[in-house]
Amino acid sequence: MSTSICPCGSGTLLDACCGHYHSGHPAPCAEALMRSRYTAYVLGLIDYLVDTTLPAQQAALDRQSISDWSANSTWLGLEVESSEVFGGQTEHAFVTFTARWHDSTGEHGHRERSSFVQNAGHWYFIDPTVQLKAGRNDACPCASGQKFKKCCSGYFSS
Numbered sequence: 051m052s053t054s055i056c057p058c059g060s061g062t063l064l065d066a067c068c069g070h071y072h073s074g075h076p077a078p079c080a081e082a083l084m085r086s087r088y089t090a091y092v093l094g095l096i097d098y099l100v101d102t103t104l105p106a107q108q109a110a111l112d113r114q115s116i117s118d119w120s121a122n123s124t125w126l127g128l129e130v131e132s133s134e135v136f137g138g139q140t141e142h143a144f145v146t147f148t149a150r151w152h153d154s155t156g157e158h159g160h161r162e163r164s165s166f167v168q169n170a171g172h173w174y175f176i177d178p179t180v181q182l183k184a185g186r187n188d189a190c191p192c193a194s195g196q197k198f199k200k201c202c203s204g205y206f207s208s
């Protein structure tokens with residue numbers, strides 16, 4: 051048991067917040083997953099960052115650069131602005147946030163609107179830098195059972 055406050059800024063204990071998801075419990079919503087991914091960067095939990103990315107994208111992730119970014123940064127905080135359902139479908143969501151960190155080149159703040167999809171009770175981050183390979187009428191790579199054009203393709207066209 052850890053008695054430290056969670057780095058995600060929730061004000062609660064790590065074990066009762068992101069640590070709960072790091073230990074294997076599925077995050078209940080996109081914002082919780084997003085927060086737990088930020089905390090995983092802080093704690094250097096690279097496996098967690100890979101595992102919570104859309105399975106169809108995991109093989110294309112640059113594990114070394116994720117690890118380097120995690121290790122070479124001093125993480126200063128996270129602010130979640132909003133969490134919204136995308137396209138009226140509860141299994142799709144956007145989370146808008148700003149993360150701050152410090153590294154050898156100075157202090158940085160990065161505001162991002164990240165995309166998430168839920169499948170079989172698990173939320174996944176959709177990495178906008180890894181294109182999903184599917185035609186508009188193909189089954190979506192997120193394995194939702196829907197056609198790509200009705201599902202995650204919207205994350206890449208906006």
Ligand SMILES: [Zn+2]
Pocket residue numbers: 056057058059060064067068069085086089
């Ligand atoms: Zn947390």
Ligand SMILES: [Zn+2]
Pocket residue numbers: 167190191192193194198201202203
């Ligand atoms: Zn999809």
